[in-house]
Amino acid sequence: MSTATCSLLRMSVEEDRSFELDDYAGPVARWCPGCGDHSVLAASQRLLREEQLAPEKTVFVSGIGCSGRFPHHLGTYGFHGIHGRALPLATGVKLHRPDLNVFAVMGDGDCASIGAGHWVHAVRYNTDMVALMLDNHIYGLTKKQTSPTTPQGYRTNTQPHGSFLPSLNPLTATLGITNASFVAQTAEWIPQHLQATLRAAYRHRGFAFVRVLQRCPHYTLSMFIDAVRDPNKIELLVHEDGVQVDGLEKIYEHVRPHDPSDLDFARRLAEEDSDPEHPIRLGVFFRDPSRAVYDVIRRVPSRSAGEKVELLNRELDRHAI
Amino acid sequence: MTTPTETRGDAAPAKATGRPRADAQAGREADGRTVHRLDQHIVEIVSDSGEGAQTCGKIFGTVSARMGNGVWTVEIIPAEIEPPARSPAGASGNRIRLGSREMTNWGDYTNLVIAFNEQVLLARHRAGALAPDATILLEDMWKEHDDPDIRDQWSAAMEELGSADYRIIPVPMEKECLEVVDDARRGKNMFALGVLSTIYGRDRELLEGAIARRFAKKDDDITRRNVELLDRGMRWAEGHLDFQVEVPPTPDDAAKVVMNGNQAIALGAIAAGLELASMYPITPASSVSHYLAEIFQDYGGILHQAEDEIAAAGVAIGASFSGKTAFTITSGPGMALKTEFLGLAIMTETPLVVVDVQRGGPSTGLPTRVEQSDLLAAVFGQPGDAPHVVLAPATIEECFHSMVLARRIAETFRTVVIVLSDANLATGVQPFPRPEPRAEWQGSPPDQSAVPDGARPYEWDPRTGLSRRFIPGQQGGQFTATGLAHDEESHVAYDPQINQRSSRARSRKLAVLQSTLTPPPMYGEASGDLLVVGWGSTKGAIEEAVDRARAEGLSVSSTHLTFLSPLPPGLTEMFGRFGRVMTVEINYSDEPDDPFITPENRRRGQLAWLLRAQTLVDVDCWTRVMAEPLRPGSIHEVIRDRLAVTGGVA
Numbered sequence: 001m002s003t004a005t006c007s008l009l010r011m012s013v014e015e016d017r018s019f020e021l022d023d024y025a026g027p028v029a030r031w032c033p034g035c036g037d038h039s040v041l042a043a044s045q046r047l048l049r050e051e052q053l054a055p056e057k058t059v060f061v062s063g064i065g066c067s068g069r070f071p072h073h074l075g076t077y078g079f080h081g082i083h084g085r086a087l088p089l090a091t092g093v094k095l096h097r098p099d100l101n102v103f104a105v106m107g108d109g110d111c112a113s114i115g116a117g118h119w120v121h122a123v124r125y126n127t128d129m130v131a132l133m134l135d136n137h138i139y140g141l142t143k144k145q146t147s148p149t150t151p152q153g154y155r156t157n158t159q160p161h162g163s164f165l166p167s168l169n170p171l172t173a174t175l176g177i178t179n180a181s182f183v184a185q186t187a188e189w190i191p192q193h194l195q196a197t198l199r200a201a202y203r204h205r206g207f208a209f210v211r212v213l214q215r216c217p218h219y220t221l222s223m224f225i226d227a228v229r230d231p232n233k234i235e236l237l238v239h240e241d242g243v244q245v246d247g248l249e250k251i252y253e254h255v256r257p258h259d260p261s262d263l264d265f266a267r268r269l270a271e272e273d274s275d276p277e278h279p280i281r282l283g284v285f286f287r288d289p290s291r292a293v294y295d296v297i298r299r300v301p302s303r304s305a306g307e308k309v310e311l312l313n314r315e316l317d318r319h320a321i
Numbered sequence: 322m323t324t325p326t327e328t329r330g331d332a333a334p335a336k337a338t339g340r341p342r343a344d345a346q347a348g349r350e351a352d353g354r355t356v357h358r359l360d361q362h363i364v365e366i367v368s369d370s371g372e373g374a375q376t377c378g379k380i381f382g383t384v385s386a387r388m389g390n391g392v393w394t395v396e397i398i399p400a401e402i403e404p405p406a407r408s409p410a411g412a413s414g415n416r417i418r419l420g421s422r423e424m425t426n427w428g429d430y431t432n433l434v435i436a437f438n439e440q441v442l443l444a445r446h447r448a449g450a451l452a453p454d455a456t457i458l459l460e461d462m463w464k465e466h467d468d469p470d471i472r473d474q475w476s477a478a479m480e481e482l483g484s485a486d487y488r489i490i491p492v493p494m495e496k497e498c499l500e501v502v503d504d505a506r507r508g509k510n511m512f513a514l515g516v517l518s519t520i521y522g523r524d525r526e527l528l529e530g531a532i533a534r535r536f537a538k539k540d541d542d543i544t545r546r547n548v549e550l551l552d553r554g555m556r557w558a559e560g561h562l563d564f565q566v567e568v569p570p571t572p573d574d575a576a577k578v579v580m581n582g583n584q585a586i587a588l589g590a591i592a593a594g595l596e597l598a599s600m601y602p603i604t605p606a607s608s609v610s611h612y613l614a615e616i617f618q619d620y621g622g623i624l625h626q627a628e629d630e631i632a633a634a635g636v637a638i639g640a641s642f643s644g645k646t647a648f649t650i651t652s653g654p655g656m657a658l659k660t661e662f663l664g665l666a667i668m669t670e671t672p673l674v675v676v677d678v679q680r681g682g683p684s685t686g687l688p689t690r691v692e693q694s695d696l697l698a699a700v701f702g703q704p705g706d707a708p709h710v711v712l713a714p715a716t717i718e719e720c721f722h723s724m725v726l727a728r729r730i731a732e733t734f735r736t737v738v739i740v741l742s743d744a745n746l747a748t749g750v751q752p753f754p755r756p757e758p759r760a761e762w763q764g765s766p767p768d769q770s771a772v773p774d775g776a777r778p779y780e781w782d783p784r785t786g787l788s789r790r791f792i793p794g795q796q797g798g799q800f801t802a803t804g805l806a807h808d809e810e811s812h813v814a815y816d817p818q819i820n821q822r823s824s825r826a827r828s829r830k831l832a833v834l835q836s837t838l839t840p841p842p843m844y845g846e847a848s849g850d851l852l853v854v855g856w857g858s859t860k861g862a863i864e865e866a867v868d869r870a871r872a873e874g875l876s877v878s879s880t881h882l883t884f885l886s887p888l889p890p891g892l893t894e895m896f897g898r899f900g901r902v903m904t905v906e907i908n909y910s911d912e913p914d915d916p917f918i919t920p921e922n923r924r925r926g927q928l929a930w931l932l933r934a935q936t937l938v939d940v941d942c943w944t945r946v947m948a949e950p951l952r953p954g955s956i957h958e959v960i961r962d963r964l965a966v967t968g969g970v971a
Binding site for chain 2: 027054055056057058059061069071072074075081082085088089090092093100117300301302303308309313316319320
């Protein structure tokens with residue numbers, strides 16, 4: 001438990017603090033066995049250790065759904081918010097406390113359906129945070145309803161004769177938004193790739209959007225079964241400014257060098273990702289560290305209470321009669 | 322012209338009422354001009370949108386306040402940005418109530434109007450805004466305009482206006498202004514200011530200073546031309562008008578400021594130490610953020626314009642969670658959208674201040690007009706049991722101080738505080754004692770010290786329900802705030818006992834807050850035949866009506882509630898000392914005599930609902946939703962009616 005891990009001893013030797021995986025552990029997760037959320041949680045904890053982020057300086061914000069429980073299982077601060085609204089909460093945290101490391105964790109319905117309005121604008125604000133869309137193509141917690149990313153024809157409890165519409169492509173959607181600065185896709189069943197993608201996302205200054213493809217063991221296991229079993233169903237996008245995992249190309253033969261500064265090409269690659277006949281592309285589609293970052297543009301001077309009183313007196317004098 | 326105050330009920334025919342006529346003393350000056358000495362007078366200046374009537378009104382109001390007059394200014398705002406010229410719907414301007422003492426409300430009916438065309442005047446006439454014997458100064462260029470349509474409109478308007486007992490005085494505004502400027506549309510407002518200044522004997526030096534400040538950002542030539550127009554207006558009035566109005570000021574040395582309620586909220590928020598405001602544009606709340614957008618960053622503050630009302634609440638809650646209490650600013654439709662987030666803040670016990678500048682509803686309703694219809698939604702609007710604090714400033718001065726109070730309560734009690742202002746306060750302009758901000762009003766900076774071993778994020782005190790908040794950055798305080806039912810460690814609760822316990826803690830906090838409050842002050846005697854209870858911006862009008870009724874010997878008092886949730890203590894006992902208790906509010910209620918209406922199904926004023934439920938006293942109500950503030954004269958009539966006084970108002 002987080003409160004127990006922080007001993008007085010540790011505080012007295014702050015400069016020498018070093019963090020182990022235990023420091024990032026919270027109460028044991030209660031997701032279903034085989035749920036992709038477990039892998040993302042483990043990868044996040046490894047990232048925190050790797051980057052040695054102080055648990056008290058790190059905030060994970062989530063919405064509602066299976067992914068909403070994510071912060072509960074970490075030793076950091078967390079805010080388990082309401083459905084679809086992780087991004088406004090996370091924006092508020094970062095805007096007011098730029099010194100904190102902020103992560104937003106959302107599901108596919110959370111991000112791309114009820115929270116779609118916030119998603120569009122969060123991408124444009126480009127506030128410095130990592131935004132994970134845990135995309136299992138289904139509403140899991142509410143028991144198998146069609147989500148925006150459910151493949152057309154897939155049977156669910158709300159569309160039992162098959163989902164009516166072609167699924168929404170979160171990659172092209174994100175890449176279409178002005179001021180997008182980082183768009184990547186990874187898969188929970190390839191831990192090394194997941195880890196490397198989270199690292200690249202964390203190190204990016206700006207809004208790093210990562211779509212994590214993941215299995216729901218109850219409702220969408222079959223959807224990813226081919227990709228999990230057959231490496232040929234995957235294509236890795238590799239670049240020194242993107243994600244490169246040593247040794248992974250031995251398993252995955254389809255490897256495509258892709259310079260993530262090329263937005264037009266990124267959009268084409270993302271568009272083809274909608275095609276079920278096409279291999280699933282994993283890696284950094286787009287990255288531009290030069291884009292305007294909202295919490296940086298909005299940085300304000302720090303004022304003491306006394307200074308504020310002085311300024312306020314001056315302002316009140318302007319209204320004096 | 323000589324009647325200081327005329328009042329009428331919203332449907333009743335006009336009749337004389339109010340102040341004793343002895344207040345008005347007419348004297349004759351040596352030059353033959355009649356001087357009316359009055360203790361209050363209502364003047365308005367009305368034009369097409371864009372002709373500058375509002376600037377004229379603002380300067381007139383400010384100068385009057387500087388001279389020591391009580392002032393209450395209301396903006397006359399058209400619904401559209403650029404309505405067609407010469408249309409009743411486009412009437413734009415200011416309505417200024419001048420008084421010898423402090424003016425606490427907008428008063429009754431306008432006594433003197435200066436209008437730039439007959440169509441905007443018609444709008445005010447049709448709105449029932451003018452006293453039946455009002456004096457009207459009217460631009461007369463339209464009477465013999467080249468366009469026959471305009472001449473016809475003029476004749477028709479004169480016929481319609483002829484039904485009232487107005488004294489209409491033609492003023493050649495266009496002609497006079499063209500002597501100074503090429504485009505008279507850009508000059509009439511200053512000419513009008515000059516005319517009014519002669520009528521009311523305003524200090525020329527103060528006027529010139531105010532004009533110079535108004536045009537400080539433009540070149541000196543513009544200021545000079547405007548002063549020239551002012552002088553021309555003054556001279557014209559001296560040479561052509563046979564009357565003056567004297568509302569003797571009562572100058573005092575107390576330092577005062579003058580502003581509208583939304584400006585007061587913005588400055589109050591800064592004085593309160595709030596550092597982040599998050600909003601989405603909505604009338605009539607937006608001007609709070611306009612002001613903040615100009616100055617907030619100098620104070621280390623951030624004004625965030627969110628993508629929607631929901632996000633505006635979310636950003637504020639996220640900021641509050643991670644440090645200093647933040648706030649969001651909205652009006653009724655925005656409140657509706659923020660509902661789920663308010664529940665989250667209450668459940669996670671994240672401090673938050675929400676400003677709701679109420680407008681007419683439901684739905685889009687009357688965006689620019691005053692109403693007090695959000696009360697029950699503000700108190701009960703969140704699904705689930707979501708206890709939180711609701712308070713309502715009654716004056717522009719209170720708009721300022723309520724922000725300081727709201728921040729302090731939100732932090733002390735780890736809860737949401739809703740501040741219910743309204744369009745009347747938002748746009749009303751009134752001088753008030755200058756606040757003397759103190760550093761401690763800003764509260765402490767967020768605690769970043771390590772949390773003691775074993776401390777828990779919701780360690781509810783079993784007696785008070787209060788607990789200490791942990792803030793990101795505090796070592797050892799790591800927890801996940803959640804909207805799910807949770808225990809003292811903020812772990813998701815699977816034990817039903819926890820839900821009962823945590824609900825009790827959140828609810829108990831309101832009782833604890835209430836225990837720190839005192840009964841609301843009584844205006845008038847502590848017992849009597851009738852007690853009028855109000856809340857929010859109606860205070861000044863209610864108290865003026867009570868004064869008038871008491872002057873007639875009626876046994877009536879009033880009290881005004883700042884706290885609506887929790888209600889202040891002592892109400893049941895207080896109500897028991899009166900024969901009858903009624904609320905006066907600007908929201909809809911059924912008339913008891915209307916078809917189908919029975920005591921059981923009658924929908925009462927929103928405060929009356931609350932008071933009946935909490936005190937079991939048979940609280941009556943009188944409410945109106947006439948898209949305008951209540952008039953003291955109307956309330957006075959209601960008091961007489963409830964006390965069954967027969968005969969006309971003396």
